[in-house]
Each structure stands twice: as structure tokens, then as C-alpha cells.
Amino acid sequence: GAVVSQHPSRVICKSGTSVKIECRSLDFQATTMFWYRQFPKQSLMLMATSNEGSKATYEQGVEKDKFLINHASLTLSTLTVTSAHPEDSSFYICSAGGLGTRGGGETQYFGPGTRLLVL
Amino acid sequence: DAKTTQPNSMESNEEEPVHLPCNHSTISGTDYIHWYRQLPSQGPEYVIHGLTSNVNNRMASLAIAEDRKSSTLILHRATLRDAAVYYCTLLGDNYGQNFVFGPGTRLSVLP
Numbered sequence: 560g561a562v563v564s565q566h567p568s569r570v571i572c573k574s575g576t577s578v579k580i581e582c583r584s585l586d587f588q589a590t591t592m593f594w595y596r597q598f599p600k601q602s603l604m605l606m607a608t609s610n611e612g613s614k615a616t617y618e619q620g621v622e623k624d625k626f627l628i629n630h631a632s633l634t635l636s637t638l639t640v641t642s643a644h645p646e647d648s649s650f651y652i653c654s655a656g657g658l659g660t661r662g663g664g665e666t667q668y669f670g671p672g673t674r675l676l677v678l
Numbered sequence: 679d680a681k682t683t684q685p686n687s688m689e690s691n692e693e694e695p696v697h698l699p700c701n702h703s704t705i706s707g708t709d710y711i712h713w714y715r716q717l718p719s720q721g722p723e724y725v726i727h728g729l730t731s732n733v734n735n736r737m738a739s740l741a742i743a744e745d746r747k748s749s750t751l752i753l754h755r756a757t758l759r760d761a762a763v764y765y766c767t768l769l770g771d772n773y774g775q776n777f778v779f780g781p782g783t784r785l786s787v788l789p
Contacts, residue, residue, distance in 0.1 A: 593776050603722070604779075654777075
């Protein structure tokens with residue numbers, strides 16, 4: 560099946576610094592990727608939709624200047640958490656789909672997640 | 679967005695079948711039913727999806743009610759590795775739509 564990778568898998572940073580998370584579709588091209596955030600014991604919450612070659616679409620309540628998304632190619636999307644604070648500590652997960660199947664039958668493939676801890 | 683409701687948790691014995699229910703009474707005619715599962719500290723993993731007919735794959739079976747207002751994910755023989763949170767979610771027929779995840783069902787498998 561299709562594989563989505565994320566890097567790094569785990570990152571610890573100091574408050575005020577920026578962190579970049581990469582999401583790659585390894586064996587397929589993805590015009591659309593999604594970024595989710597998951598707090599402990601909670602479900603995944605969609606943060607934004609990343610579109611190749613255009614601006615990302617952010618969900619209500621997600622600060623676009625704080626969570627910068629770049630989808631520069633059909634296999635790579637990046638999420639940069641700028642000026643991170645302890646409340647940004649979370650599990651960040653990306654997904655990508657397509658594989659030629661359009662519409663509701665499209666299977667999404669999820670990355671393994673990146674655990675961010677801001678001290 | 680059409681929503682789904684699932685029991686918060688379920689328990690099963692190892693090597694027994696497991697039936698995980700999902701209600702989606704407001705499903706529209708073009709919504710696909712998708713099931714994903716998430717093991718601890720991992721991203722969700724695709725399990726199965728369907729539209730109207732029952733579906734089988736190497737991981738599970740999906741039984742869809744005739745009125746499509748509910749569905750059941752069937753694990754034929756639960757193993758310890760099947761312990762996870764199972765999410766039932768719907769996806770409309772427009773390309774590029776995202777999933778909306780509810781709290782899912784936490785499945786515990788007892789040895």
C-alpha cells in the first residue's frame with residue numbers, strides 16, 4: 560500500500576523556537592495533504608488542508624501565522640510551528656490520498672505522526 | 679457534515695470475533711463509510727471502506743445496513759495486535775474532502 564512518512568518522529572524544543580515537520584508521500588503523488596493535531600486521549604482534529612502550489616486552507620481557530628504550511632511539490636508538505644509554546648505540545652499527523660481514486664472512495668494514508676514537546 | 683456515533687469502548691477475548699457498530703443516521707447518498715484504526719502513538723491505519731454493499735478484505739469485513747444508517751466493522755478473529763481505537767467516518771464524493779474524526783471506539787483484547 561501507499562506510504563506516508565513524517566520527519567522527525569519526535570522533537571523537543573525550547574519555548575519561542577520554531578519547529579518544522581515534514582510529510583512525504585513516498586510512492587505516490589498527492590495534490591492534497593491534510594494536517595491533524597491530536598492531544599492525549601483525544602481524537603484527531605483537522606488543522607489545515609495543504610494544496611500543492613497554492614495556499615493552505617486552515618480550519619476555524621487555527622492561526623495561519625503560527626502554523627505555516629508549505630506544499631512545494633506533489634510529494635512533500637511541511638508544517639512549521641513558529642514561536643512554539645508549551646500549549647503547542649501535541650501529536651501532529653499528516654495524511655495524503657489520491658492514488659487516482661477521486662471522491663468519497665479515496666483512501667487516505669496517514670503518516671506515523673510527530674510528537675512535539677515544547678519546554 | 680454527516681456525523682457518526684460509536685460506543686466509547688468495547689472488549690473482546692482473543693481469537694473471538696468482534697463486531698464494532700457505527701451509527702450514521704444522517705448519511706447522504708454519496709457518502710462513503712470509512713474505517714480507520716489507531717494504535718498507541720501511531721498515525722491512523724486504513725481498515726476498510728464501502729458505499730452500499732458489504733465489503734471484505736484481509737483485515738476485516740464491513741457490513742452496511744440496507745438503509746445505510748448504520749454499519750458494522752467485523753474482525754473475524756481478534757488478536758492482541760487489534761487493540762486500538764477504531765474510527766468510523768464518512769467521506770463525501772467531492773475530491774479533496776477531509777475526514778472528520780469522532781472519539782472512536784477503544785477496543786481492548788483480552789488474552
